Amino acid sequence: MDHLSELENRSIYIIRESYHQFGRLGMLWSVGKDSTTLVWLCRKAFFGRIPFPVIYIDTGRHFPEMYAFRDECVERWGLDLIVARNDEALARGVGPDTGEKLTCCTLLKTQALKDCIAVHGFDALLLGIRRDEHGIRAKERYFSPRDRQFQWDYENQPPELWDQYTSQADDEFHIRVHPLLHWREVDIWRYIQREELPINPLYFARDGRRYRSLGCMPCCEPVVSDASSVEEILEELRTSKIAERAGRAQDKEDAYTMQKLRALGYM
């Protein structure tokens, strides 16, 4: 079996295991390349029709191309879409350009998701994160419990040795499931190429720049690139020394730092 098929098999096994283990399962879909690959794998896992909802967290600040791509996929693949949105915060005008970015992320993403989980009673969520994205994600497990405050105790996790997964947790937790944990960025692009997956046009270069990681418009910076096709992106990745989330890293780092400063009363 080739490398990509091995990755695919393992992911499909985890997706199916999750569906049978948890009463109410959902998946987060940011419409980026990873979570769109996850949608594709879920379709494969259940032979074309995904038997649980896909959740799109709408911060109101996404690129127009993201909304268009989302609606096109929903129609083409018959997805059961739930849009999670913190309408109250949006009505107050919360946004990255009107205050601290961590507050914005917390209200428009985290709180929106918390509310969505509470309303729909999800026991587990599938997410398309990968170990190679960021140092802290290397510590993740395929099945990762979160408490009600979304806290993750990474020093106290089941070990997952020899493909033995702990897919149960106490009632106060929901489980995050990461079927793509073992994929690398380059695997995702090779898989997109092999499966001819539809992909958001923002990933392809326009005027010498392209987005390598998608999020809210004010918080994403395009990288310098001439790669305008999947093949060219793969070639670029072969030689690039720039981290995938470089366009977003500083912002997150500052947000984390500001949280510390606030706790110490310096802000």
Added chain:
Amino acid sequence: MIFGFGKPKRLIGIGLDGFPYSLAEKLMYEGIMPNLHKLAERGEMKRITSVYPTVSGVAWSAFQTGRNPAEFGVFGFVDLRPDFELYIPNHDDLTCETIWQHLDNAGKHFASLGVPMTYPAPKVSGFMVSGFLAPQLDERAVSSQGVLDQLQGMKYEIDIDPSTPAQDPERFKEDLKRVSEARQRAALSLLGQEQEWDFFFLHVMDTDRLHHFAWHEAAAGRDLAFFWDFYKKLDDFLGKVVSTLGDEANLMLCSDHGFCTLKWEVQLNRWLKNQGYLEYENAPQMGYKAIKEGSRAVSLVPGRIYILREGQWDKGVVTDKEYEPLRKELMDKLRTVTHPETGDVVCKQVMKKEELFEGPHADAAPDILVDPCDGYDLKAKLGAGHLFEKGPRTGMHTYENAMLLVGRNLSGIAAAGNIAEVGRLAAKHVL
């Protein structure tokens, strides 16, 4: 070259963040820190002052550059750009050369553990790991991959999570103990290496964290055991350092500011709003961009007041002609602020920037700097509901009452009167 020449000698330094001279005295009298007592008996121990503005980021920047904030260009943990964008200065923002660069250039064998404002860690030949505000122990927080591997093997941690004390006091105690022990373990392991260090500096942030969140409780005699136990362990560590290095080692202990009980947090932006100097056009929780055009002053922690001058700030309206009368008006009014119940005066000293700061960045310094009376911690929360508030912190920084202790061979460093001079003279000693 900012540091002088002299006969180079080795130096081992320990920086105890926010460790007051008066507390050191008490701990020695009470018999909690016998090893500190021995060091103080043999060497010289004295009060020194911090720097203005009195926060660790500025104080340790002063230590590592030997300069004042208007020379190295950082005035707080956060600063404001003219367009009201808040930013967090880091090591890359220091515009003066640091002791680390000098040591590197001189080919010295040196180590620096946990000093604030050394993030991102400079890629020097020495063993360096950043302190506060490094987000995590990763390649940006160390001088080389080898350092990272070594520290990860020692389970070294940069700092506790400062949001824990308010949420879970018991976990805070556990975290502080774990982080502190790991820090001491790492330091002893490095000090025990065969090759002697020309300069070794360990910064201990744990003292500051303990004081911020447990000072008042200890001062009031509550939960004293935890406080004393922390210092007994710190003293054991000092004993181990001395036995590792020998009695004749050139050992220096210093702190960057003092500490006292925090009675009230004073929200200076609330005061400015109450007095009609500051207005918001959006919800103030949204940050400094919510400040309305026409506002004349705004504050940043600790006690920094910026007058919004035309041409200097995007929404600045205060003309050159209006500047001095407005500054005088603000200073006069600040001197009269009192707590409504206790009658305590809040501002001990209200100073103009030119009294404190001299250097190429003097223009970026706060126009007014307030040094508060003990007990009244100057905060700057936008949209604060009240002028006087209580938070989870029970200890606050003081400009006075920092400490310096040096071995008898280090009388040159003993001449230092503040933390910047400690850094300058320490560098002179080593280089």
